[in-house]
Amino acid sequence: MNAQPGDPSRLSGTQRRDRFQALREATAQREPPVITEAGLRLIRDLAATPQPAEPADGQLHPELEQLAQAGLADASGNMHAGGKAFLDTVRWSNAHLEIEVAAGQSVRAWKSWLGQEHAVVLAQSSPAIAPGNTPHDVAGRQPLTLSHYTLQLVTPGWVPVDALHWLGSRPQTPPGHPCQLPLSPLLRRVTDPAVPPPRDDPDITRLWDQPLQMWAVTAEPAGDHLLLLDSAATGVWMLATGSEGTRGARPTDGTGTVTLTPLPARALWRLLLVLTVRAVSPPGARPADASSDTSPSPGGSRSP
Secondary structure (H helix, E strand, C coil), X not given: CCCCCCCHHHCCHHHHHHHHHHHHHHHCCCCCCEEEHHHHHHHHXXXXXXXXXXXXXXXXXXXXXXXXXXXXXXXXXCECHHHHHHHHHHHCCCEEEEEEEEECCEEEEEEEEECCCCEEEEECCCCCCCCCCCHHHHHCCCCCCCCEEEEEEECHXXXXXXXXXXXXXXXXXXCCCCEEEEHHHHHHHHHCCCCCCCCCCHHHHHHHCCCCEEEEEEEECCCEEEEEEEXXXXXXXXXXXXXXXXXXXXXXXCCCEEEEEEECXXXXXXXXXXXXXXXXCCHHHCCCCCCCCCCCCCCCCCCC
């Protein structure tokens, strides 16, 4: 068979490398744009202003420059299609999911609004605990200097994937059974690694020796409010209040007892999926409570 013009077999090594580089650049995923809270407010202002903003002295306002770099508006303040889709999704969203992660003095947020065709995701820097982090590293986190968010306009089905990616995933070997703890020392331990464990128990001691941070998860309009503990190598735990461990109930103060139920990776993924489905479903069609199907089986894993 004769080689045809453009046939890769006729390309030189340099031409092949150039084509490969061009293909890689064309298919590379762009980094999400970064925007501040002031930039978010400017989007709302521009949507409500009939006349576009004029740059002063030929210099773009910093927030307007952010919107221009993000492809949401032009240098004169005219909203692009992406900016309009962002606004419409937030305004007319069917559901809102939010995660706040507290460690030390730092609270980082991930927020999403789900519409029919699009979802908007805003996320501060990931709070994921890195393999080399010590308890003092995480407990010593300070508030973010600036409230920067990455901004994404995605399909609604991508929301739980992005949430899990933001929270971070890593190998975990949590104990296979729930345990009860007084809430007060647990909350103090999240900000101070010197707080001793409440009792002499090998599982609790192992958890206590890990970097710890709290996740507060909210899904509206379903009304799901969950509190989870991320204990690095010993896994993620759902916190429930009361001596009987009412799952899904968030502690309202720093007193009383909490039941910690371990969430294997599959159960955590299922929890995020159910929260998303419950949030977007009509009240009469919602699946069971998001916290009602997350306990591991006695063997420590769940069937699909």
